[in-house]
Amino acid sequence: xxxTGHKILFTCFTVCVLMAGQSCRKELCYNHWEHSSSxxxxxxxxYIREWEIDNLSEWExxxxxxxxxxxxxxxxxxxPGGLRILVYRNGGYxxxxxxxxxxxxxLYEGDHSLLFYNNDTEYLLFDNLGTSASAMATxxxxxxxxxxxxxxxxxxxxxxPPDMLYGCYVPSYWGERKYxxxxxxxxxxxxxxxxxxxxxxxxxxEYVKKARGELDGVATGVYLQSGTTSEEAGAILxxxxxxxxxxxxxxxxxxxxxxxxxxxxxxxxxxxxxTFTLTLEVELLNGNTKKYDPVDxxxxxxxxxxxxxxxxxxxxxxxxEGTAGGSGFEVDVDGWGDYEDIPLPIG
Numbered sequence: 454x455x456x457t458g459h460k461i462l463f464t465c466f467t468v469c470v471l472m473a474g475q476s477c478r479k480e481l482c483y484n485h486w487e488h489s490s491s492x493x494x495x496x497x498x499x500y501i502r503e504w505e506i507d508n509l510s511e512w513e514x515x516x517x518x519x520x521x522x523x524x525x526x527x528x529x530x531x532x533p534g535g536l537r538i539l540v541y542r543n544g545g546y547x548x549x550x551x552x553x554x555x556x557x558x559x560l561y562e563g564d565h566s567l568l569f570y571n572n573d574t575e576y577l578l579f580d581n582l583g584t585s586a587s588a589m590a591t592x593x594x595x596x597x598x599x600x601x602x603x604x605x606x607x608x609x610x611x612x613x614p615p616d617m618l619y620g621c622y623v624p625s626y627w628g629e630r631k632y633x634x635x636x637x638x639x640x641x642x643x644x645x646x647x648x649x650x651x652x653x654x655x656x657x658x659e660y661v662k663k664a665r666g667e668l669d670g671v672a673t674g675v676y677l678q679s680g681t682t683s684e685e686a687g688a689i690l691x692x693x694x695x696x697x698x699x700x701x702x703x704x705x706x707x708x709x710x711x712x713x714x715x716x717x718x719x720x721x722x723x724x725x726x727x728t729f730t731l732t733l734e735v736e737l738l739n740g741n742t743k744k745y746d747p748v749d750x751x752x753x754x755x756x757x758x759x760x761x762x763x764x765x766x767x768x769x770x771x772x773x774e775g776t777a778g779g780s781g782f783e784v785d786v787d788g789w790g791d792y793e794d795i796p797l798p799i800g
Contacts, residue, residue, distance in 0.1 A: 505760030533571030646760030657770025680717025
């Protein structure tokens with residue numbers, strides 16, 4: 454049977470409509486839970502952007518911009534690039550990744566608990582996720598050798614400063630099937646804080662080219678549900694990229710979980726079970742290096758268990774040290790150069 458032009462056009466139009474209809478049905482099927490009776494939560498996230506917990510020092514009000522070589526707000530952490538949800542139910546858990554500001558999420562009927570934290574970290578490791586109570590964030594272990602090579606057989610073992618971490622825990626959510634989503638506003642609190650280290654030199658700062666150091670005795674991890682820091686202590690190793698030279702010394706913002714075994718809710722000063730020390734190491738303009746004896750900063754960290762200013766003084770480089778010939782330590786164009794992260798078991 455012959456088909457006229459009008460019949461051909463009509464047939465083509467019909468086929469196109471059918472194909473479009475199938476495409477629409479497929480699209481609706483794919484997103485059916487969003488539009489039908491289902492369990493869904495509309496998550497909206499905000500972030501408590503604090504870099505230190507004020508313990509009577511009132512750093513923000515008493516800030517010395519010249520001494521600290523920065524403004525107080527310069528240390529406020531950035532918003533994260535992504536958000537992760539651990540959905541706990543029936544003795545197990547599932548992982549969801551969503552936008553940092555939140556989004557619509559499909560859940561299940563019945564009881565859930567939900568653990569939130571940002572997923573855009575580089576150095577953090579997440580362990581013991583089987584239950585929300587045991588879930589913990591730690592930071593990667595590393596080692597570095599002495600600057601002059603004399604102690605290369607006994608390298609310093611420690612940890613990278615942790616990335617910024619926020620967390621929130623919803624202990625109970627009861628899912629019911631319905632057309633409208635449940636609004637779920639959450640507020641994520643900081644689980645990593647910043648210590649602004651201010652090392653003042655009595656003399657010789659003009660001879661210093663670069664600096665690095667370690668903050669020893671701080672917590673190596675934090676429990677995601679409660680915000681309590683781990684009992685294990687270690688040394689946070691910070692490098693030249695964290696240190697700025699000033700006319701009077703060295704300033705270095707160093708991120709940390711805080712002191713060991715410290716609960717999130719209790720911000721009062723506490724007597725720490727251990728000693729905290731700060732060790733500073735410098736490279737001079739002549740290529741020589743100098744490592745200072747550890748400085749006891751226990752009283753400062755007991756008063757400021759979650760971030761704040763660590764101000765120490767008494768460092769010096771003598772004229773003899775600053776003008777002496779090179780020690781034979783070979784300095785390349787980048788000074789000490791890059792360090793290498795080497796994962797090591799700590800135990």
